[in-house]
Amino acid sequence: MPSIYQLKPRFQALLRPLVTRMYRRGISANQVTLAAGIVSVILGAVLALFSLQLWLFALVPLWMLLRMALNAIDGMLAREFGQQSRLGAYLNELCDVIADSALFLPFALLPGVSPSLVVIVVLLALVSEYAGVLGPMVSATRRYDGPMGKSDRALVFGVxxxxxxxxxxPLAWIDIVLLLIAALSILTTVNRIKQGLAEGGVDTASPPSKQGRTDA
Incomplete structure (x- = not known):
């Protein structure tokens, strides 16, 4: 399934000179990851506290664009400058889902928007990302299949x-968009599971195994 994530290599090429300068100044991948997560939570809190000030929601697309750049930067710092770490893997996944939740939930406070739909979208986003993270447990890669990955959600909520x-x-139209996001999120989860099983060579009819677990 197509996804904005497929444009990531071109985006990274544009950012590479900046990433090199950041590395030379001693900025680490984990610092970038944490900064992106913290700013997202702060922005989400501001939007929640002042949700009736609709003009503040203009900050969402601006921050989403910058956050996508920061997400690409931390990955490049980790891979290309030897900063990969187990802590970084945890921070990368946890900060992403926390940031998404913080930025999406304030939409539930808008007049005429169904809070339940916003919460459902946030939960489905968490499930789809968890399905992607589970890829290595079945000998596959971390799955980023669309059509509603985190980059796609960032674009939609930015718009x-x-x-x-x-x-x-019109605020009344947001519920329709949320229903579409929810449906595409379910499809994304299914796609990530199917592609993970196919890549890992796992028989979908076989019982679950403990492959990939570290707590045995």
């Missing part, structure tokens, strides 16, 4: 934020 702030998007 929603711009629409809310500008007044061009």
């Amino acid at each position: 929603l934020g711009a629409g809310v702030a500008s007044g061009l998007l």
Whole structure:
């Protein structure tokens, strides 16, 4: 399934000179990851506290774009400059889902928007990311299959934020978009499971194994 994630190599090529300068200044991948997560939580808190100030939602697309750049930068610092670590792997996954939740949940406070739908979308996003993380447990890679991966969600919520702030998007329409996101998130989870099983050579009819577990 197509996903914005497929554009990542081109995005990284544009960022490579900046990444090199950051490395020379002693900035680490983990520092970038934590910074992106912390700013996302702060922005989410501001939006939640002042949700009736619709113009503040213009910060969502601006931050989403910058956050996508930071997500690419921390990965490049880790891979290309020998900064990969177990702690970094935990931070990368946890900060992403925490940041997404913090940025999406304030939309539940908008007038006319169903809070339940926003929460469902957040939960489905968590499930789809967990399905991707489980890839290595079946001898596959971490799965980023679409059509509603984290980059795709960032784009959609960025557009929603711009629409809310500008007044061009009727708030009543947001529920329709949320339903679409939810449906595509379910499809994403199914795709990641199917592709992970196919890549790992796992028989879908076989009982679950403990392959890949470290707590045995």
